Amino acid sequence: MIPASFDYKRASTVDEAVSLLSDGGEDAKLLAGGHSLLPLMKLRLAAPALVIDIGRLRDLSFVRDSGDRVVIGALTRHRDVEIDQTLRQHLPLLSHVAGQVGDPQVRHRGTLGGSIAHGDPASDLPAACLALGATFTAVGPSGSRQIDATDFFQGFLETALAPDEILTEISIPKATGAAWSFQKFNRRAQDWAIVGVAAVRGDRTGVALVNMGPTPLRATPVEEALAGGASDAEAAARAAEGLEPPEDLNASAEYRRHLAQVLVRRALEQARAA
Ligand SMILES: Cc1cc2nc3c(=O)[nH]c(=O)nc-3n(C[C@H](O)[C@H](O)[C@H](O)COP(=O)(O)OP(=O)(O)OC[C@H]3O[C@@H](n4cnc5c(N)ncnc54)[C@H](O)[C@@H]3O)c2cc1C
Structure with missing residues (x-):
């Protein structure tokens, strides 16, 4: 230790x-x-x-209303994401998910940017960013660049960030009034998700999975099924398609595949009913 x-x-x-x-x-x-x-x-x-140590870069701790998007500084702590009024109004899925991370101590120290840059497939916030269509700003020696969340998570704890780049901002299109759901299945309230699902339905439909593979994942087959007119149940049945979830003390891969289908269905139904 x-x-x-x-x-x-x-x-x-x-x-x-x-x-x-x-x-x-x-x-x-x-x-x-x-x-x-x-x-x-x-x-x-x-x-x-x-x-x-970048923990005192106060310039990177902010939430900014930027027209049709909300921009969040990478050093914004989970608790601030949870309680910020702009986020609660325009991106309530993100605020809610931030409130489900670990315990109060974790939420008062952990940062949104750290969670994304770490790229842990068991983390909750990357899935919310994938479902919401986030874009990340990385700054390196040759300037800044934008990376779509879909292209960001590349392997187990591996991201598109170069070793000399810092993640500075997370930009997310507003989803004001959109229906959403976050399903986090765990044994105890403050545990990591055995499987999790973030879903949003409105102008944009996005569904993403926690702990179902080596990276945070978009549930692309589910999104495609919904776009093709499938029912919630039909779309949810495709939640684990092509995925190889991890096996651990909490769950076998087979159990996780089953859980993903159940949780995606619950998420889609809750997001429709909302
Ligand atoms: C007991 C416990 C329970 C937890 N439970 C959960 C949970 O239920 N759900 C969940 O999602 N998470 C959980 N977490 C993880 C928590 O959310 C972390 O805070 C988060 O994953 C990482 O954020 P951080 O700011 O602490 O990053 P750090 O630990 O400081 O950094 C993590 C990695 O990201 C890199 N990094 C950090 N910031 C940047 C940046 N701006 N640019 C580039 N690279 C950067 C670092 O170099 C490092 O490699 C838990 C953690 C603990 C200790």
Whole structure:
């Protein structure tokens, strides 16, 4: 439970963080809320030589109404996402999901950007971002670029971010008045999801899955079935199509496949009824 030794630097601007990342190369890691990185370091599953603390970059903690979108700074903590009035009005699915993450301590430390950059398939917020059609802004030595959430999650804890890039903003089209549902199946209230489903239905229909593969996933066959006029039950039956969910102490892969179909159906029915 004691991490390998590492150097620690605190960045006071995004540019400084990028410059420190560039100098540190593959051996450098950003530290935001620390609620995913530090457990990995304590288990020695991660051993960065340099930890760059971005937790005090207050400029990256904001929620901004930007016309037909809402833009959220990467350092915005889960609790702030949960209670922000702009998000509650225009992206209630995201606010609700933030309120379901871990326990109050986790929600007061963990950041939206950290959750996305970590790319854990068992995380709740990446699924909400996928369902809502989010776009992420990454800043690196050669400037900034936009990455669609669908292209962002590339493998187990692997994302489209380059080692010298920092995620700065999450931009999401408003889904004001859209029906939505988040189904999180776990044994105890504060546990990670055994399987989770985020769904939104309105101008945009999006369905995404938690803990059903190596990355946070869009339920593309479900979305396609709905677009083709399938009933909720018919669409939900395709929830696990082509997926290879993990096996662990909580559930077999077969159980997760079954659960995904049940939860997608519940999510679609709740989102229709809302
Ligand atoms: C007890 C416990 C229970 C939890 N339960 C849940 C749960 O139920 N659901 C859930 O979704 N999550 C859960 N989490 C995870 C929690 O949400 C984390 O806070 C979140 O996943 C990571 O955010 P962070 O700010 O803590 O990131 P950190 O741990 O600081 O960083 C995580 C990774 O992302 C990188 N990173 C961070 N910020 C950036 C950035 N801006 N740009 C580029 N890279 C960056 C870091 O270098 C690191 O590799 C739990 C965590 C704990 C400890």
